Amino acid sequence: MKALTWHGKRDVRVDEVDDPRIEEPTDAIIRVTSTGLCGSDLHLYEVLGPYLEAGDILGHEPMGIVEEVGAEAGELRVGDRVVVPFNISCGHCFMCDQGLQTQCEMTQVHEQGSGAALFGYTKLYGQVPGGQAEYLRIPQAGYGPVKVPEGPPDDRFLFLSDVMPTAWQGVEYANVPAGGSLVVLGLGPIGQMACRIALHRGIENVIGIDLVEGRIERARALGVTGLDLSAGDDIVAHVRELTGGRGPDSVLEAVGMEAHGAPVGKIAHQMVGLLPDALAKPLMDHAGVDRMAALHLAIELVRRGGTLSISGVYGGMLDPMPMMTMFDKQLTIRMGQANVRRWTDDLLPLVTGDDVLGVEDFATHHVPLADAPDAYERFQKDKDEWFKVVLRP
Ligand SMILES: NC(=O)c1ccc[n+]([C@@H]2O[C@H](COP(=O)([O-])OP(=O)(O)OC[C@H]3O[C@@H](n4cnc5c(N)ncnc54)[C@H](O)[C@@H]3O)[C@@H](O)[C@H]2O)c1
Ligand SMILES: [Zn+2]
Numbered sequence: 424m425k426a427l428t429w430h431g432k433r434d435v436r437v438d439e440v441d442d443p444r445i446e447e448p449t450d451a452i453i454r455v456t457s458t459g460l461c462g463s464d465l466h467l468y469e470v471l472g473p474y475l476e477a478g479d480i481l482g483h484e485p486m487g488i489v490e491e492v493g494a495e496a497g498e499l500r501v502g503d504r505v506v507v508p509f510n511i512s513c514g515h516c517f518m519c520d521q522g523l524q525t526q527c528e529m530t531q532v533h534e535q536g537s538g539a540a541l542f543g544y545t546k547l548y549g550q551v552p553g554g555q556a557e558y559l560r561i562p563q564a565g566y567g568p569v570k571v572p573e574g575p576p577d578d579r580f581l582f583l584s585d586v587m588p589t590a591w592q593g594v595e596y597a598n599v600p601a602g603g604s605l606v607v608l609g610l611g612p613i614g615q616m617a618c619r620i621a622l623h624r625g626i627e628n629v630i631g632i633d634l635v636e637g638r639i640e641r642a643r644a645l646g647v648t649g650l651d652l653s654a655g656d657d658i659v660a661h662v663r664e665l666t667g668g669r670g671p672d673s674v675l676e677a678v679g680m681e682a683h684g685a686p687v688g689k690i691a692h693q694m695v696g697l698l699p700d701a702l703a704k705p706l707m708d709h710a711g712v713d714r715m716a717a718l719h720l721a722i723e724l725v726r727r728g729g730t731l732s733i734s735g736v737y738g739g740m741l742d743p744m745p746m747m748t749m750f751d752k753q754l755t756i757r758m759g760q761a762n763v764r765r766w767t768d769d770l771l772p773l774v775t776g777d778d779v780l781g782v783e784d785f786a787t788h789h790v791p792l793a794d795a796p797d798a799y800e801r802f803q804k805d806k807d808e809w810f811k812v813v814l815r816p
């Protein structure tokens with residue numbers, strides 16, 4: 424089959440690889456019909472190379488048609504139309520029972536000390552072949568895949584794999600009090616969907632911050648107060664003015680470790696990107712060279728006693744954190760990968776009836792798998808136009 428594979432920093436290719444096979448009785452194989460490109464994939468493209476091997480298949484936002492099922496793949500049947508959550512979980516362990524599917528005890532990656540395995544996301548998460556491919560093997564297939572009805576286009580359901588549950592969990596964890604305010608930092612697909620969900624859930628004062636004009640405009644069109652970080656004014660003061668002088672009750676950080684705005688961090692970051700893997704990995708693990716600009720801004724913005732909800736992905740160990748400020752402000756912080764299946768019951772009604780979140784118009788680009796390398800490049804460089812990409816294998 425054809426699959427999008429990683430070969431090095433900013434080097435992904437469409438290669439001919441072996442078709443996946445059923446390996447465990449709990450597996451299934453799907454033929455992928457649509458598969459998203461995510462901001463998380465850009466971290467692999469730019470900085471997480473030390474955790475990848477040439478030939479690794481990327482992608483974790485797939486949907487498609489079941490082609491083959493193992494003997495213990497539960498209710499799943501050949502021909503079912505399914506969306507596949509990006510994390511692989513069993514649905515019946517201690518963690519899954521609590522809605523912590525990201526910590527599933529059946530799929531935790533013990534060698535790396537990581538949580539549940541993820542599709543297409545480095546050795547840290549089990550080096551499981553990803554979904555930007557013609558076919559995909561799905562472990563724990565009796566639980567993960569979400570059956571969706573025939574009829575509507577793929578885009579109606581595709582974002583149940585990652586964007587919607589991630590944004591939903593981000594808003595849930597932000598815990599905005601009645602009548603309260605929320606800042607969404609970063610207006611990529613995750614931040615943008617979080618704005619839609621926040622408004623849908625009745626949060627009136629939603630402020631979105633980014634530095635890409637097109638993305639800020641998108642948020643404004645929803646009814647969000649959009650602010651431009653690059654405008655040069657004092658963003659913290661500006662947000663305070665909009666939130667009764669105190670700062671927002673909650674901040675949802677949807678940027679992650681490649682934030683703009685930390686020049687010193689940037690140089691270190693680029694150095695890590697250019698080092699041979701053997702040197703770069705320990706640096707990523709321990710030297711604290713990540714770019715924490717967005718996280719620091721989030722901590723500065725949130726009001727005293729407020730809640731910080733972190734959806735953006737961070738790597739590295741000893742990043743200098745403003746611990747004094749965090750402690751002094753009595754912040755509540757919640758974070759982590761989305762527990763995708765935990766939120767399916769909340770989200771399905773939003774995509775099966777009226778398209779209340781506008782998911783059918785969410786993606787800006789649909790491209791054939793063969794053009795994926797070009798799409799990666801554009802998605803990274805042209806953030807104005809290339810907002811959300813869906814690949815069609
Ligand atoms: N927790 C999860 O389960 C989960 C799931 C999916 C994605 N993610 C992570 O969420 C983050 C966002 O994902 P995405 O697909 O929207 O990515 P994206 O790269 O498309 O969006 C990030 C946005 O942040 C903006 N930005 C950069 N620096 C900023 C700053 N200092 N302040 C404000 N905005 C800034 C960028 O201009 C961009 O619009 C990524 O880190 C991604 O890895 C997490
Ligand atoms: Zn994703």
Ligand SMILES: [Zn+2]
Binds near residue numbers: 512
């Ligand atoms: Zn489990």
